[in-house]
Amino acid sequence: MLTCMDEQDAGTTRTAVLPSHPGWEEVRAVRAELLELAERVADDEVRDRLRAASRRLAAAGATPPGRAHRPRLSPRELDVLAQVALGCTNAEAAARLGLLPETVKSYLRSAMRKLDSHTRTAAVTTARHQGLLP
Template identity: 70%
Template structure:
């Protein structure tokens, strides 16, 4: 995935996490940002703010509460920000204009690298409850998983782009089929709708590259999960193996496969895969 696209996707994911954190904790002020450069992040998402003092603020690693959380790679919090001796006070002015006193900062760490920070705050000098800190950490962990899946999807797409103009009988074409199946599985793990749609669209482009005929009437009749299962069947997976990769039960995979075979008027797994390839549903 291009670096600019990754930053844009990170910002969108942080936006969703900030809204979730506000909803689940009830904290009056919630904000956050994604990494904007080496060792710094830019606060871009705010809920409950009454001024624009924090909007666009660049936080450097090691500076302030968020910078401390970035440097340590773990949450940090204070109950009276102006008086806290455990942090530097580089950002007292913007924090003071917003009137924030009790603040928690939770880093978002993917593959041992900080990708952003989520903040929650009160305008009173009160200790944040363990429940609130725990909820913030849970939202951050969900965001970390989402970003990790996006990263894997980007790497898988890059693999597909490195294999253009392939003859259908070659081993490299089998790699395209494996990439297609992996992208289908990754799409179902992504919480963000637009990103999930982009991944599914990428799988359709890969499938169209192997279009054998014009039998496209069944394209709209297979459900996403039926196509997910067929994608793994097409690369030789058993029902149990497909279930493990898709996070489903083997019986559920068997049910989706039976349904796909019926819709494709096929009597075997091989016939179903062949029919799906002729319809441009699989590469």
């Protein structure tokens, strides 16, 4: 079993980021579960549908009107950031997403550049503020 920080432990940070949306914790937990299930499913069509449902959940936190331009992150960059938000290391995120750790590192580096962030935590916080992650 992978040892990423569970959703309850991570809840303190997330609540501070989105204090006016108490339901976001459940949305985040469901999205992470969908991503994990997607990687365990052998059927390509079902896997694609699970990933699409996960992206729809992430899109539910769209930037409010009047908010500055949002950077465009690829679906895989969002997947990696979602795992980092749960407290996963690069190796744990790689195992969950069926990627190599170096690939996860590359996606994370790219997302951090697009979000103008210098740390993993800052990238997750910025992505949430921009409505890219629930």
